[in-house]
Amino acid sequence: MSNSKQAVPSTLPLLRDRIDSIDSQIQLLINERATCAQKVAEVKLADQGDDAVVFYRPEREAQVLRKVMERNEGPLGNEEMAKIFRQVMSSCLALEKPMRIAFLGPEGTFTQQAALKHFGKSIVSAPMAAIDEVFREVESGAANYGVVPVENSTEGVVNHTLDSFRDSRLKICGEVEERIHHHLLVSPNISAEDVTHIYSHQQSLAQCRAWLDRYWPHAERIAVSSNAEAARLAAEAGRSGRAIAAIAGEIACELYGLLKVSSNIEDRPDNTTRFLIVGNQEVPPSGKDKTSLLISAKNEPGALYRLLEAFERHGVDMTRLETRPSLMSRWGYIFYIDFVGHYLDEGCCAVIDELRERASEVKVLGSYPVAVL
Numbered sequence: 001m002s003n004s005k006q007a008v009p010s011t012l013p014l015l016r017d018r019i020d021s022i023d024s025q026i027q028l029l030i031n032e033r034a035t036c037a038q039k040v041a042e043v044k045l046a047d048q049g050d051d052a053v054v055f056y057r058p059e060r061e062a063q064v065l066r067k068v069m070e071r072n073e074g075p076l077g078n079e080e081m082a083k084i085f086r087q088v089m090s091s092c093l094a095l096e097k098p099m100r101i102a103f104l105g106p107e108g109t110f111t112q113q114a115a116l117k118h119f120g121k122s123i124v125s126a127p128m129a130a131i132d133e134v135f136r137e138v139e140s141g142a143a144n145y146g147v148v149p150v151e152n153s154t155e156g157v158v159n160h161t162l163d164s165f166r167d168s169r170l171k172i173c174g175e176v177e178e179r180i181h182h183h184l185l186v187s188p189n190i191s192a193e194d195v196t197h198i199y200s201h202q203q204s205l206a207q208c209r210a211w212l213d214r215y216w217p218h219a220e221r222i223a224v225s226s227n228a229e230a231a232r233l234a235a236e237a238g239r240s241g242r243a244i245a246a247i248a249g250e251i252a253c254e255l256y257g258l259l260k261v262s263s264n265i266e267d268r269p270d271n272t273t274r275f276l277i278v279g280n281q282e283v284p285p286s287g288k289d290k291t292s293l294l295i296s297a298k299n300e301p302g303a304l305y306r307l308l309e310a311f312e313r314h315g316v317d318m319t320r321l322e323t324r325p326s327l328m329s330r331w332g333y334i335f336y337i338d339f340v341g342h343y344l345d346e347g348c349c350a351v352i353d354e355l356r357e358r359a360s361e362v363k364v365l366g367s368y369p370v371a372v373l
């Protein structure tokens, strides 16, 4: 084993020898870890049987990453170290069973970026044209899990995602937050000075409005179906010598071989989107969880108050309340509520039992680990 107490060599050759020695130890340990993961897969199969086996365990992965961050002593930062272990776990899980993950596409979207952040890069990611198609792909078993956007810190909730839970039996198995960094991108053989049109999704054009007004006031802004589509169009135009630019993220930049003219051009530096992981499994407690509910309130005075009062009385911290039309009656509404804790926790269980008495419908959409990365 490497002895970190040894005197650190001072010459480049000796330092590289030390790095080679450490790398060989790391490689042995990673393969030892992977062998353990393969044994875990055998135990899971023996315990659960071929048809019911669940290899991916969100609660355990969250616990592993939290431990990594808690014991980290640097110089690498906690998040950087967790990302390394994220990929190690992704590779180990792929040895147990390769995961097919459906996401809101096309290739290159922030949702794909979020899927790779949450599951690591050893997955098969499948782009879907719409959010309801992601749900259907998972419900049919064609994908193991799905990743969909649920809210953005600038634009608010994604209604299509909330509405998809009305009739779906899928459970929320996790969440991931992605800082949304927009970049101005052009094809490598295009000069930025020649750009006359800038393409992007309407939301992204809105999130970069002040920057565009200041630095690119004369460029015409063209809204397209997604940032990834904008990047594809910019790459395609570049091949025919047409000077258009795209506003898109890192993954689209890499995917379509574009160059960054300007980075992080979003007007709000804290611009963040939260994504949900949906699947066919209920997730056991991880020690730091949240729960999402869909509730239909009775159409009577004080109904919503009585629902919310139960949280306060049981000391359960409600973190989100969204309203959507129920579609059952003209002015009927359903409520989406997030709260801190797992539905199996004593206080949370008591609240849910009371809600079931006070509401016309209570659907537990899932309890899942609070986002780690």
Ligand SMILES: C=C(O[C@@H]1C=C(C(=O)O)C=C[C@H]1O)C(=O)O
Residues within 6 Å of the ligand: 036, 037, 040, 055, 056, 057, 058, 060, 061, 064, 088, 089, 090, 092, 093, 096
């Ligand atoms: C090894 C396991 O299987 C998977 C891989 C994990 C890992 O590499 O740490 C953790 C959880 C599972 O998604 C396990 O369930 O412990």
